[in-house]
Amino acid sequence: MKRTGLILVVQSILCVLLALLLIAAVIGIYRDGAAARAEDPLARIFTPELAAERLRPIAPLFFAVLGLTAVGLILRIKDEKGLGPVQGGRTENSARGGKIVRTVLLIAAIVLIIAGLFNAGARDVFSKAVRICTECVGLG
């Protein structure tokens, strides 16, 4: 098998494997943590020690992916077929336009922003943004 194809195959497999192991690790942490919590309601499901213990074995694979990526980038290895153009079809490109629509939308935007400043909408944005969004980071 040519070098290019071999690296592409190996890297593809490594990426999928890394993803699967990461998923398995986090699910495993949750499962063990939930079991511990079932015995002791005050127990944490996730702990830094448990996370490190589960992720440490995956670290060599992660670095292997990084290393192979570096090799691939230096040797300019890429899937030429996958990155090439698709087949078939003509297109009728139309000119972009709507100057009047754009002007109206811009005016509407400015009016809405000013209205929002007066009705404390901006303050709502601020008060949410300066606190850690527990929903966003997955804390619930």
Added chain:
Amino acid sequence: MDNTKTRQPSKRRLIQLYSALLYNAHLRGFVEGKIYQGGAKYACVPGLNCYSCPGAVGACPLGALQNALAASGHRGGWYVMGILLLFGTVLGRTICGWLCPMGLVQELLHRIPTFKIKKSRVTWLLSYLKYVLLAVFVIAVPLWYGLSHHLPLPAFCKYICPAGTLEGAVVLLSHPANSGLYGMLGMLFTSKFVILVVIGLACVFCYRSFCRFLCPLGAIYGLFNRFCLLGVSVDTDKCSGCGSCVRHCRMDVRRVGDRECIHCAKCMEVCAEKAISLRAGKVTLKTPEGTVGEAERKRREKAGRIAWGIALALLCLALLWFNFLDPAL
């Protein structure tokens, strides 16, 4: 110009890196494990950048929209709607192609040398999924929950958004000062982490998978693509309809500048008729090579150098302000 031959990052890549750094200029947040709480967070950044990222200096437009909708019962979300309208009308999905940190992350993941999945009818159909996510998770659920329970539920942020998991959770939890947050992790974090890994893997094999199929912000901005001030433009007098632009484009476009176009201007390089350019209204920002005279080329280069100088000065000022000078620190 094919920058892969010179190994230099393209201007678009540099602008992506610049905007990612500007949005996250609060670098001491990464060192201290704390988020920025200064006045700049009254403003939303154009791209998808979680406001719980320790470096984030602005609010996330998508998170702000969901919270505004949740608060609709007692206050109209005019401010956030106005901001989205402004960004969409001026920039459209140029934001996705040039100014979004998540877009940058996806493109970098796609650089990993693996087999790649080309666009097809399946991916074109999947591109409609982001409108479903917009309608359900960004609009309907927060609105319904806010009106019925009087509590905010940013459903997209809570259940799906990979930016929150990557920029917020992973970065915050990596810092020893936040080890107390581990006690709050449970099923929600587990599912979000799995979603992040799956999206990351998809991006390795399929160009901008999150952007094309899942991002509600891209869905919103795509609605403005036809009218936005800045973006790729086709000279219909020169266009022969050969379709080379669409065939080479990695997004699920049907024509240049439609709702899926991120205005990356890569189609400019493959157009044999040199009919495509990047424009800001009547001002031409970028044209195919060989279409302008030497004098015009030099004038544009000079303008470009001035613009970069101003941008770098702004970045230095931002780094100084958000890390040392801001009274909120």
